[in-house]
Amino acid sequence: xxxxxxxxxxxxxxxxxxxxxxxxxxxxxxxxxxxxxxxxxxxxxxxxxxxxxxxxxxxxxxxxxxxxxxxxxxxxxxxxxxxxxxxxxxxxxxxxxxxxxxxxxxxxxxxxxxxxxxxxxxxxxxxxxxxxxxxxxxxxxxxxxxxxxxxxxxxxxxxxxxxxxxxxxxxxxxxxxxxxxxxxxxxxxxxxxxxxxxxxxxxxxxxxxxxxxxxxxxxxxxxxxxxxxxxxxxxxxxxx
Amino acid sequence: xxxxxxxxxxxxxxxxxxxxxxxxxxxxxxxxxxxxxxxxxxxxxxxxxxxxxxxxxxxxxxxxxxxxxxxxxxxxxxxxxxxxxxxxxxxxxxxxxxxxxxxxxxxxxxxxxxxxxxxxxxxxxxxxxxxxxxxxxxxxxxxxxxxxxxxxxxxxxxxxxxxxxxxxxxxxxxxxxxxxxxxxxxxxxxxxxxxxxxxxxxxxxxxxxxxxxxxxxxxxxxxxxxxxxxxxxxxxxxxxxxxxxxxxxxxxxxxxxxxxxxxxxxxxxxxxxxxxxxxxxxxxxx
Amino acid sequence: xxxxxxxxxxxxxxxxxxxxxxxxxxxxxxxxxxxxxxxxxxxxxxxxxxxxxxxxxxxxxxxxxxxxxxxxxxxxxxxxxxxxxxxxxxxxxxxxxxxxxxxxxxxxxxxxxxxxxxxxxxxxxxxxxxxxxxxxxxxxxxxxxxxxxxxxxxxxxxxxxxxxxxxxxxxxxxxxxxxxxxxxxxxxxxxxxxxxxxxxxxxxxxxxxxxxxxxxxxxxxxxxxxxxxxxxxxxxxxxxxxxxxxxxxxxxxxxxxxxxxxxxxxxxxxxxxxxxxxxxxxxxxxxxxxxxxxxxxxxxxxxxxxxxxxxxxxxxxx
Numbered sequence: 001x002x003x004x005x006x007x008x009x010x011x012x013x014x015x016x017x018x019x020x021x022x023x024x025x026x027x028x029x030x031x032x033x034x035x036x037x038x039x040x041x042x043x044x045x046x047x048x049x050x051x052x053x054x055x056x057x058x059x060x061x062x063x064x065x066x067x068x069x070x071x072x073x074x075x076x077x078x079x080x081x082x083x084x085x086x087x088x089x090x091x092x093x094x095x096x097x098x099x100x101x102x103x104x105x106x107x108x109x110x111x112x113x114x115x116x117x118x119x120x121x122x123x124x125x126x127x128x129x130x131x132x133x134x135x136x137x138x139x140x141x142x143x144x145x146x147x148x149x150x151x152x153x154x155x156x157x158x159x160x161x162x163x164x165x166x167x168x169x170x171x172x173x174x175x176x177x178x179x180x181x182x183x184x185x186x187x188x189x190x191x192x193x194x195x196x197x198x199x200x201x202x203x204x205x206x207x208x209x210x211x212x213x214x215x216x217x218x219x220x221x222x223x224x225x226x227x228x229x230x231x232x233x234x235x236x237x238x239x240x
Numbered sequence: 241x242x243x244x245x246x247x248x249x250x251x252x253x254x255x256x257x258x259x260x261x262x263x264x265x266x267x268x269x270x271x272x273x274x275x276x277x278x279x280x281x282x283x284x285x286x287x288x289x290x291x292x293x294x295x296x297x298x299x300x301x302x303x304x305x306x307x308x309x310x311x312x313x314x315x316x317x318x319x320x321x322x323x324x325x326x327x328x329x330x331x332x333x334x335x336x337x338x339x340x341x342x343x344x345x346x347x348x349x350x351x352x353x354x355x356x357x358x359x360x361x362x363x364x365x366x367x368x369x370x371x372x373x374x375x376x377x378x379x380x381x382x383x384x385x386x387x388x389x390x391x392x393x394x395x396x397x398x399x400x401x402x403x404x405x406x407x408x409x410x411x412x413x414x415x416x417x418x419x420x421x422x423x424x425x426x427x428x429x430x431x432x433x434x435x436x437x438x439x440x441x442x443x444x445x446x447x448x449x450x451x452x453x454x455x456x457x458x459x460x461x462x463x464x465x466x467x468x469x470x471x472x473x474x475x476x477x478x479x480x481x482x483x484x485x486x487x488x489x490x491x492x493x494x495x496x497x498x499x500x501x502x503x504x505x506x507x508x509x510x511x512x513x514x515x516x517x518x519x520x521x522x523x524x525x526x
Numbered sequence: 527x528x529x530x531x532x533x534x535x536x537x538x539x540x541x542x543x544x545x546x547x548x549x550x551x552x553x554x555x556x557x558x559x560x561x562x563x564x565x566x567x568x569x570x571x572x573x574x575x576x577x578x579x580x581x582x583x584x585x586x587x588x589x590x591x592x593x594x595x596x597x598x599x600x601x602x603x604x605x606x607x608x609x610x611x612x613x614x615x616x617x618x619x620x621x622x623x624x625x626x627x628x629x630x631x632x633x634x635x636x637x638x639x640x641x642x643x644x645x646x647x648x649x650x651x652x653x654x655x656x657x658x659x660x661x662x663x664x665x666x667x668x669x670x671x672x673x674x675x676x677x678x679x680x681x682x683x684x685x686x687x688x689x690x691x692x693x694x695x696x697x698x699x700x701x702x703x704x705x706x707x708x709x710x711x712x713x714x715x716x717x718x719x720x721x722x723x724x725x726x727x728x729x730x731x732x733x734x735x736x737x738x739x740x741x742x743x744x745x746x747x748x749x750x751x752x753x754x755x756x757x758x759x760x761x762x763x764x765x766x767x768x769x770x771x772x773x774x775x776x777x778x779x780x781x782x783x784x785x786x787x788x789x790x791x792x793x794x795x796x797x798x799x800x801x802x803x804x805x806x807x808x809x810x811x812x813x814x815x816x817x818x819x820x821x822x823x824x825x826x827x828x829x830x831x832x833x834x835x836x837x838x839x840x841x842x843x844x
C-alpha cells in the first residue's frame with residue numbers, strides 16, 4: 001500500500017502478510033511511516049494506492065468506524081481519553097460499539113468493560129475520572145478501550161512510550177496475554193528490548209519503504225537496520 | 241452601461257466591506273476570537289462620527305482619526321479587562337461572551353441615544369460626477385479611497401513595524417512569543433484595539449453613506465464574517481478580496497433580482513463557502 | 527451518567543409535572559403566562575442541549591428550527607386552514623427534516639466554522655421567509671385568537687417533558703454514549719465504531735424537532751408572527767446561556783438554567799425593552815465569566831463559595 005502527502009511518499013509500496021495469532025513488531029526510525037501505515041489501514045487516512053484485505057474482504061475506502069466494527073482496532077500514539085467520563089465508562093464505549101456492532105445493552109457493556117479492566121489490572125481505578133490517571137494508567141485505559149471492542153486484529157501504537165522498565169515488563173506480559181486470548185497484534189515500538197521479547201516477526205520501515213522483515217534475532221542484528229536507526233558509522237563500528 | 245455602473249457600485253461598496261472585515265479577520269486570526277460584537281463596534285464608530293459632526297461640526301473625513309483613536313482605546317480596554325479573561329476557554333464560550341457584549345452595547349446606545357435614525361450629511365453629501373455615462377457620488381469615491389489608504393496603512397503596520405511583528409508572532413506561535421518576552425496580554429489588547437479601530441473607521445465611513453441606527457451592526461457582523469471567510473481567515477489580503485467579491489455580488493443581485501435579495505445572497509454565500517471551501521478564496525488549503 | 531437509582535429522579539419528575547399540571551387552577555393569569563414562557567425557554571434549552579451539550583456541537587442557529595416550526599404551523603393554520611392538531615406536528619416534522627438535511631453538510635464543519643454556519647442558516651431563513659409571499663413576507667401572519675391560555679400551558683409543558691425525557695434517555699443509552707464520545711474525542715469515537723456523521727445528524731434533527739414544536743405552539747399562542755420577531759438571534763443565545771448556566775450535557779441543567787435565568791429576567795424586566803435586553807446581555811457575560819461549567823457542576827462539587835467563583839474567573843485567562 002502507498003500513501004502520499006502531496007509530493008512526499010510517507011508510505012511507499014509497503015506490502016506484508018499478517019498471520020492469524022501472531023505478534024508482528026513494526027519498527028523504524030521516527031518519520032518512517034509506521035503510524036501513517038496504521039492510519040491508512042484503519043481508515044483514518046485515504047489511500048494513495050494499493051489495498052488491504054482482511055479475511056478476504058477489501059478494507060480500502062471503508063470509513064474507520066466500519067473497519068472497527070469488522071474487528072480491526074487500534075490505539076493512538078497520543079492517547080485520546082474521553083475526559084469527562086470515568087474509566088469504566090470510557091471502556092464501555094469500546095464495548096458498546098466494537099466488533100459486529102458491540103453490545104446493545106448498557107448492562108452487558110458494563111460487564112464487558114469491567115472484565116477488560118480486570119484483565120488489564122485497572123479495576124481499582126474503574127470509577128475514577130479519566131483525566132485523573134497517571135501515564136501508565138492512561139495507556140492501559142487506552143488499551144482497555146480497544147480491547148473492549150473485541151478486535152480480531154489490534155494495532156498498538158507506541159503503548160510503551162513514557163513507561164519505566166518495570167512498567168514495560170508488565171506491558172509486555174499483558175500484550176502476550178492478549179495474544180493468548182486470540183487477538184492478532186501489530187505492535188509499533190521504539191523500545192527494542194520489548195520488541196525483541198514480544199514479536200514473532202519484525203517488519204522494519206525506513207523512509208516509508210519496507211527495509212526488511214523476519215524473525216527478531218535476524219532483523220535486529222541486520223546492519224542495514226542498525227544503520228537506519230543510528231547511521232552508517234555505528235553500523236560499521238558494530239560490525240568491526 | 242448599466243452593468244458597468246453596477247460594477248463600479250459594487251467595487252466602491254466592496255472596498256468598505258473589505259475594511260470592515262479586516263478588523264474581524266485580525267482578531268480572529270491572532271486570538272481565535274470570533275467577535276460577534278464587531279458590528280456593534282462599527283455602529284459605535286458611526287455614532288462617534290455622527291456626534292462629532294452634529295455637536296461640533298467636524299467634517300466626517302476629518303474626524304476619522306479621532307474616531308479611530310477612541311475606538312482603539314475602547315477596544316483595548318474591552319480585551320484587556322474582559323476578553324482576556326476567557327481567551328483560553330472553549331471556542332463557543334468566547335462566542336457567547338461577545339454576544340453578551342453586543343447586546344449590552346446595542347442596548348446602551350438605544351437607551352442613551354434613542355433608536356432614531358441618524359445621518360451624517362455634510363454639504364457635499366449629494367454631489368456626484370459623471371464619467372462616460374456612469375454616475376459616481378463624490379462621497380462614495382472618497383470613502384473608497386479612504387478605505388484603500390487605511391487598508392494599506394494597516395497592512396504596512398502589520399508587515400513593517402515592530403508591533404506588527406509582535407502581533408504576527410503571537411498569532412503564529414503563542415508559547416514561543418511568550419518566551420521571547422512578548423507581553424501577550426498587552427499584545428492581545430492592542431490587536432483587539434486595532435480591530436476595533438478598523439471597525440470604527442469603517443463605521444464612520446458607513447455612516448456617511450447609510451442611515452445610522454443602534455441595530456445596524458447585526459447584519460454587518462455577519463457580512464464581515466462572510467467577507468473574512470470568503471477571502472480566507474487570517475489573511476488580510478483575503479479580507480480585501482472577499483470584500484470586493486461580496487460588494488459585487490450584492491450590487492448585481494440588488495439590481496437584477498431585487499433590493500430585498502442581497503442579504504439572503506450574502507448569507508447563502510457564507511453557508512456555501514463554509515461547506516465547499518472553508519479556507520476561502522485566498523487562504524491556503526489546510 | 528450513573529446507571530444506579532434511575533427511578534428516583536423519574537418519580538420526582540413525575541410529581542413535579544403533576545403539580546405543574548394542577549397549577550393553573552390556583553395561579554394568577556400573569557403567572558400562568560410566565561410559566562408558559564418558562565416552559566418554552568426550558569424546552570428550547572433542553573432541545574439545544576441535545577446537539578450542544580451531549581454532542582458538543584454548539585449550534586448558534588437553532589432559532590431557525592424554532593422559526594420553521596412557527597411559520598409552518600402558522601401557514602398551515604391560516605392559509606391551508608388545517609386544524610392545529612395537524613399543523614403543529616407538521617411544523618415539528620418539517621423543522622426536523624430541515625435540521626437533518628442541513629445537518630449533513632454543516633456538521634462536517636468544526637469549531638467556529640460550524641457556529642457561524644449555523645448562524646448563517648438562521649439568518650438566511652429569516653431573509654427567505656421575509657421574501658416569500660406565502661409567509662406574509664414582512665407583514666407577518668395573524669393567527670385566530672384563542673380565549674384561554676390553558677391549551678398552550680399544557681402543550682408547552684408536554685413538549686418540555688418530552689424534550690427532557692429524550693435528554694434523560696440520552697444520559698444513559700447506547701446512542702447517548704455515542705454522542706458523548708463524539709463530544710469528547712470525535713476521532714477516537716470513529717475509531718471505536720461509532721458512525722459519527724449519522725449520530726450527529728440524528729442529534730441535530732432531534733434538536734430541530736423540539737425547537738420546531740415549540741415554535742409551532744409559540745406562533746399560535748402569540749397570534750402574530752413576523753420574520754423579525756421570530757428569527758431573533760437572542761432566542762438562540764437564551765437557550766444556550768440557560769443550558770450553560772444550568773450545566774450543559776446534564777439532564778436537569780437546562781431546566782435549572784431556564785428556571786433561574788427566566789425568573790431573574792422577569793424580576794429585572796421593565797417596561798423598557800432595551801433595559802430588559804441589557805440585563806440579558808449582562809447575564810450572558812456574567813455567566814460565561816463566573817459559571818461556565820454551570821450550576822450542575824457547582825452542586826455536584828458542592829463548591830458554593832465566592833472563592834470558587836473567583837477561581838473560575840482565572841481559569842481561562844490569557
